Amino acid sequence: MEEVSNKQVVLKDYVNGFPKESDMLINTSATISLNLPQGSNALLVKNLYLSCDPYMRNRMTKTEDSYVPSFTPGSPMEGFGVAKVLDSGHANFKKGDLFWGITGWEEYSIITAPESVFKIEHTDVPLSYYTGILDEMVNACNFSPSKREPFISIQQSSMPGMTAYFGFYEICAPKKGECVFVSAASGAVGQLVGQFAKLLGCYNVGGKMLEAVLLNMRLHGRISVCGMISQYNLEQGDGVRNLFCLVSKRLSMKGFIVADHYHLYPKYMEMVIPLIKQGKICYIEDIVEGLESTPVTLVGLFSGRNVGKQVVVVARE
Numbered sequence: 563m564e565e566v567s568n569k570q571v572v573l574k575d576y577v578n579g580f581p582k583e584s585d586m587l588i589n590t591s592a593t594i595s596l597n598l599p600q601g602s603n604a605l606l607v608k609n610l611y612l613s614c615d616p617y618m619r620n621r622m623t624k625t626e627d628s629y630v631p632s633f634t635p636g637s638p639m640e641g642f643g644v645a646k647v648l649d650s651g652h653a654n655f656k657k658g659d660l661f662w663g664i665t666g667w668e669e670y671s672i673i674t675a676p677e678s679v680f681k682i683e684h685t686d687v688p689l690s691y692y693t694g695i696l697d698e699m700v701n702a703c704n705f706s707p708s709k710r711e712p713f714i715s716i717q718q719s720s721m722p723g724m725t726a727y728f729g730f731y732e733i734c735a736p737k738k739g740e741c742v743f744v745s746a747a748s749g750a751v752g753q754l755v756g757q758f759a760k761l762l763g764c765y766n767v768g769g770k771m772l773e774a775v776l777l778n779m780r781l782h783g784r785i786s787v788c789g790m791i792s793q794y795n796l797e798q799g800d801g802v803r804n805l806f807c808l809v810s811k812r813l814s815m816k817g818f819i820v821a822d823h824y825h826l827y828p829k830y831m832e833m834v835i836p837l838i839k840q841g842k843i844c845y846i847e848d849i850v851e852g853l854e855s856t857p858v859t860l861v862g863l864f865s866g867r868n869v870g871k872q873v874v875v876v877a878r879e
Contacts, residue, residue, distance in 0.1 A: 566670075569588060570592050577619075603651045613694065616863055
């Protein structure tokens with residue numbers, strides 16, 4: 563079968579400290595056939611939109627105890643994305659279908675476990691939203707396009723929409739008139755929490771720094787913790803020196819992994835789709851064109867270059 567060029571983003575080696583563009587390379591020598599072998603159960607897809615997320619930094623380090631597996635040096639990186647089916651050997655997908663899920667950081671990917679990706683039903687909203695506000699959770703058994711074999715993970719922690727929803731509504735359980743503090747309020751998750759708070763009638767404040775938050779929390783306040791981007795590149799994390807505020811102010815502080823709450827996704831979609839269509843929620847995206855821009859775009863997450871959800875466009879159609 564005739565093969566075509568398949569540009570890829572490859573991790574050179576495991577990373578220590580802050581990631582650099584030079585930790586990744588653009589492989590222009592890879593090729594792929596645009597037809598699946600006879601009898602294959604896989605999907606051949608063209609990648610359209612790729613999600614750049616802070617959790618990917620953890621996958622660039624060799625680790626045995628993370629909730630997500632490490633990338634394999636020398637192989638294409640992977641993450642959440644939106645793709646178009648070019649050839650299908652699976653009964654649930656046909657040529658032309660759009661889906662989102664884990665896919666390779668490359669122009670074309672072969673997904674050998676189609677049950678691990680999700681067909682896009684709502685096409686009347688921007689497709690790039692499926693890397694952020696409309697993403698679901700890939701639960702239990704996922705497929706790694708770069709390794710071409712199944713792996714088990716708790717989740718791929720991209721899903722900003724569900725993270726914002728669960729952390730705000732389920733853990734913090736806000737009431738109208740309460741004050742809501744949002745760290746990283748211009749990011750993929752924080753921007754949604756701020757808008758949820760406004761719609762509920764809460765007073766919303768954006769900012770950072772846990773110590774300052776603890777000092778200013780009201781009695782019986784609630785804190786949900788879903789990530790710590792400022793700590794991902796540190797060999798030794800920063801400490802918090804005023805944790806006694808949790809006692810004196812009777813605070814509740816709870817961390818969570820969003821994939822543990824997969825069952826809430828239909829409830830979330832039922833709420834958020836109408837809000838998007840009615841223009842009551844505006845989702846800000848920082849969109850960069852071209853697969854070759856992915857390394858600098860990913861690294862930029864850790865220096866605050868992006869405003870909103872970071873998305874890379876590989877192809878528009």
